[in-house]
Amino acid sequence: MTKIYICAGTGCVSSGSRKVANRLGSELSSRNVEAEICLTGCHGFCEQGPILIIEPDGIFYCRVQEDDVPEIVEKSLQQGEIIERLLYKDPATQEPIKNYEDINFYKLQHRVVLGNCGHIDPENIDEYLQKDGYEGLKRALTTMSREEVIAEVKRSGLRGRGGAGFPTGLKWEFTSKSPSPKKYVICNADEGDPGAFMDRSILEGDPHAVIEGMAIAAYAIGADEGYIYVRAEYPLATERLRIAISQAEEKGYLGRNIMGSGFNFDLHIKAGAGAFVCGEETALLMSIEGNRGMPRVRPPFPAVKGLWDKPTNINNVETYANVPVILRKGADWYTGIGTEKSKGTKVFALTGKVKNTGLAEVPMGITMRQIIFDIGEGIQNDKKFKAVQIGGPSGGCLPSELLDLPIDYDSLVQAGAMMGSGGLVAMDEETCMVDVAKFFLNFTQSESCGKCTPCREGIKRMLEILTRITEGKGQMEDIDLLERLGNVIKSTALCGLGQTAPNPVLTTLKYFRAEYEAHIKDKKCPAGACQGLIRYEIIADKCNGCTRCARGCPTNAIAGKVKEPHVIDQDKCIKCGACYEKCRFSAIIKG
Amino acid sequence: MSKHQLSIGTEQNEKDLQLDQLLAEYRTQKGALIPVLQKAQDIYGYLPENALQKIAQELKIPLSKIYGVVTFYAQFHLKPRGKYVIRVCQGTACHVRGGSAIVQEIQDLLQIKDGETTPDLKFTLESVACLGACGLAPVMMINDDTHGRLTKDAVAKILAQYE
Numbered sequence: 001m002t003k004i005y006i007c008a009g010t011g012c013v014s015s016g017s018r019k020v021a022n023r024l025g026s027e028l029s030s031r032n033v034e035a036e037i038c039l040t041g042c043h044g045f046c047e048q049g050p051i052l053i054i055e056p057d058g059i060f061y062c063r064v065q066e067d068d069v070p071e072i073v074e075k076s077l078q079q080g081e082i083i084e085r086l087l088y089k090d091p092a093t094q095e096p097i098k099n100y101e102d103i104n105f106y107k108l109q110h111r112v113v114l115g116n117c118g119h120i121d122p123e124n125i126d127e128y129l130q131k132d133g134y135e136g137l138k139r140a141l142t143t144m145s146r147e148e149v150i151a152e153v154k155r156s157g158l159r160g161r162g163g164a165g166f167p168t169g170l171k172w173e174f175t176s177k178s179p180s181p182k183k184y185v186i187c188n189a190d191e192g193d194p195g196a197f198m199d200r201s202i203l204e205g206d207p208h209a210v211i212e213g214m215a216i217a218a219y220a221i222g223a224d225e226g227y228i229y230v231r232a233e234y235p236l237a238t239e240r241l242r243i244a245i246s247q248a249e250e251k252g253y254l255g256r257n258i259m260g261s262g263f264n265f266d267l268h269i270k271a272g273a274g275a276f277v278c279g280e281e282t283a284l285l286m287s288i289e290g291n292r293g294m295p296r297v298r299p300p301f302p303a304v305k306g307l308w309d310k311p312t313n314i315n316n317v318e319t320y321a322n323v324p325v326i327l328r329k330g331a332d333w334y335t336g337i338g339t340e341k342s343k344g345t346k347v348f349a350l351t352g353k354v355k356n357t358g359l360a361e362v363p364m365g366i367t368m369r370q371i372i373f374d375i376g377e378g379i380q381n382d383k384k385f386k387a388v389q390i391g392g393p394s395g396g397c398l399p400s401e402l403l404d405l406p407i408d409y410d411s412l413v414q415a416g417a418m419m420g421s422g423g424l425v426a427m428d429e430e431t432c433m434v435d436v437a438k439f440f441l442n443f444t445q446s447e448s449c450g451k452c453t454p455c456r457e458g459i460k461r462m463l464e465i466l467t468r469i470t471e472g473k474g475q476m477e478d479i480d481l482l483e484r485l486g487n488v489i490k491s492t493a494l495c496g497l498g499q500t501a502p503n504p505v506l507t508t509l510k511y512f513r514a515e516y517e518a519h520i521k522d523k524k525c526p527a528g529a530c531q532g533l534i535r536y537e538i539i540a541d542k543c544n545g546c547t548r549c550a551r552g553c554p555t556n557a558i559a560g561k562v563k564e565p566h567v568i569d570q571d572k573c574i575k576c577g578a579c580y581e582k583c584r585f586s587a588i589i590k591g
Numbered sequence: 592m593s594k595h596q597l598s599i600g601t602e603q604n605e606k607d608l609q610l611d612q613l614l615a616e617y618r619t620q621k622g623a624l625i626p627v628l629q630k631a632q633d634i635y636g637y638l639p640e641n642a643l644q645k646i647a648q649e650l651k652i653p654l655s656k657i658y659g660v661v662t663f664y665a666q667f668h669l670k671p672r673g674k675y676v677i678r679v680c681q682g683t684a685c686h687v688r689g690g691s692a693i694v695q696e697i698q699d700l701l702q703i704k705d706g707e708t709t710p711d712l713k714f715t716l717e718s719v720a721c722l723g724a725c726g727l728a729p730v731m732m733i734n735d736d737t738h739g740r741l742t743k744d745a746v747a748k749i750l751a752q753y754e
Contacts, residue, residue: 010723010737011726011739013737014727015740046724047727191723192720193721194684194686194720196721197725231723232666233721234723270625271629272666273625273628273667274664274665274666274667275663276720289621290622290625290660292659293664294663308622349725351683351684351725351728352684352688353687357726357728425683425684449663
């Protein structure tokens with residue numbers, strides 16, 4: 001039977017996918033057409049949402065609106081025709097593409113973790129079961145000892161997907177060896193990096209994969225209770241998890257004596273309350289216990305002394321979501337993907353100024369160029385690629401010279417960035433690198449918990465220096481000062497937040513130093529982004545005196561008679577750019 | 592006492608009653624403070640001082656510590672909030688796609704600054720770090736609705752949908 005998949009992830013819902021689904025329901029029944037509607041999680045191609053796929057033919061319609069629905073039912077479902085207007089068009093050739101498998105964005109991906117996202121109803125456990133769901137847990141519980149499970153995960157080479165890339169199996173082994181009758185497993189779903197949303201999409205699209213991964217981890221380390229700490233900003237993910245947990249309990253995949261093995265596991269949801277630092281594992285523990293989420297010194301590591309002082313294993317969403325498939329298909333299969341030291345795939349959130357934005361799951365070792373220019377199909381409006389910011393506020397900005405760097409945990413650290421959670425923000429020539437560094441420091445500075453001095457005071461000072469530079473008040477000594485301060489903070493801050501906060505500044509200084517120098521020496525922002533350094537001017541030859549700019553100026557800084565060239569009073573100008581946007585004759589230049 | 596005042600009084604009592612029930616449910620649980628504060632805020636719309644005092648008493652946690660927790664997390668509010676909370680994303684993707692112009696436009700339209708509430712308690716404006724809908728940048732949320740691919744011109748139309 002025909003099945004219609006409509007994306008109901010956060011992105012597509014905000015583009016109107018629920019309205020499309022409702023209309024489709026009523027159109028199907030009023031026309032007596034037999035087809036099943038399935039609301040799925042995120043397809044990862046949010047830019048093109050709402051997304052609708054008709055199976056078994058795999059017809060991919062994008063940017064579908066409510067009013068398109070009658071036509072879809074009539075033509076595509078009843079007459080078997082394809083509506084060309086709704087197909088995705090290749091950005092280079094403008095050729096419409098019928099099947100999603102043929103779209104570059106999907107074609108070049110290797111979807112292991114996101115395999116189910118967009119292809120099952122996340123609110124129906126049976127659909128997960130049809131995709132071999134809970135088979136990994138079954139294999140672990142019925143055929144393997146705890147030690148064997150850990151050995152399998154160790155052999156798979158899986159490393160933590162939340163940032164630092166610590167080997168997952170080793171982490172489990174530490175917790176399993178901590179003697180205690182009570183242990184916990186925790187899923188860190190406090191995805192806070194600006195520019196990253198893969199964890200949200202996994203939770204919304206395939207929540208059972210995370211639950212299954214956690215149950216396997218609990219079995220392996222000897223825990224009987226777990227928590228998923230979800231960000232406050234993710235209401236839909238929380239709701240889907242709630243439904244998934246209760247369905248798993250009903251079917252006996254959570255609770256007492258799971259699959260008759262004698263293994264017990266209860267899972268709870270904890271909603272975060274809005275603090276970025278709670279993504280740091282010890283801060284997260286403090287928060288679950290009901291305190292201010294401030295990190296503490298490690299050791300002792302949570303594996304020894306975690307939640308309520310009991311040994312605790314903490315992994316992030318994507319890490320747990322990798323576990324069921326490792327148990328199901330085996331470590332040997334898994335190690336066939338990726339590089340020597342980084343196995344498997346990584347989900348990147350590709351955003352910024354690329355043509356295709358969305359989630360891209362690729363094998364480790366792929367180059368940045370492949371992600372940005374093949375999957376992302378290059379920079380919007382065919383502007384020049386300048387840099388890619390990887391790893392959020394803890395990561396760094398890499399220049400075009402490093403586009404061919406194979407991406408894995410170790411190569412990124414060598415380049416001064418880090419995998420982080422996998423946010424990839426592409427930037428073009430209009431992005432100012434000093435402004436980007438300032439943006440990230442502004443973020444980390446306001447999210448610093450204030451416990452340790454290097455982070456609390458140091459980042460603030462670095463931000464002050466950067467602000468000074470972007471306002472044209474910087475001095476050449478500032479560059480050395482930023483570097484020195486950054487390195488001190490890196491080596492002395494208490495937790496991951498502070499230790500990585502200087503990365504955006506240090507990498508931009510390393511790869512884009514000339515831009516800092518232009519701000520300081522020439523008092524110019526080459527990208528034209530720093531307001532304090534911009535100057536708008538009217539080219540007299542091009543201005544025909546239409547007065548549009550003068551009327552749009554909020555401070556009446558533009559003077560001139562009708563049909564005569566106008567002039568901007570630089571003292572009154574607040575550099576808002578309103579005139580620049582209003583002018584129809586390209587008579588205003590920004591520089 | 593006028594009828595109006597009476598109805599406000601009963602509404603208040605009802606809320607206090609809900610808080611009592613909430614505390615009875617959580618009193619014995621470990622790590623209850625944050626969920627209790629979250630639910631109390633759902634009841635009152637913010638965290639009034641007398642509610643915090645009651646929570647301190649019932650959970651046997653010093654009020655000073657509760658104040659510390661409340662002020663640490665962005666989600667908690669000590670002042671009444673608007674019926675509609677506008678959360679404008681200032682994350683990386685939104686930043687490079689012009690998110691700050693959107694905040695500016697809302698500030699101009701509503702005549703409030705970031706973190707403030709309109710005098711009629713209709714809108715509260717907050718800028719947040721990332722809403723996780725980067726594919727649609729720039730983005731804002733009004734209560735639980737996400738609005739994406741924003742332009743300066745679209746903002747007024749969207750705000751007008753909320754009455």
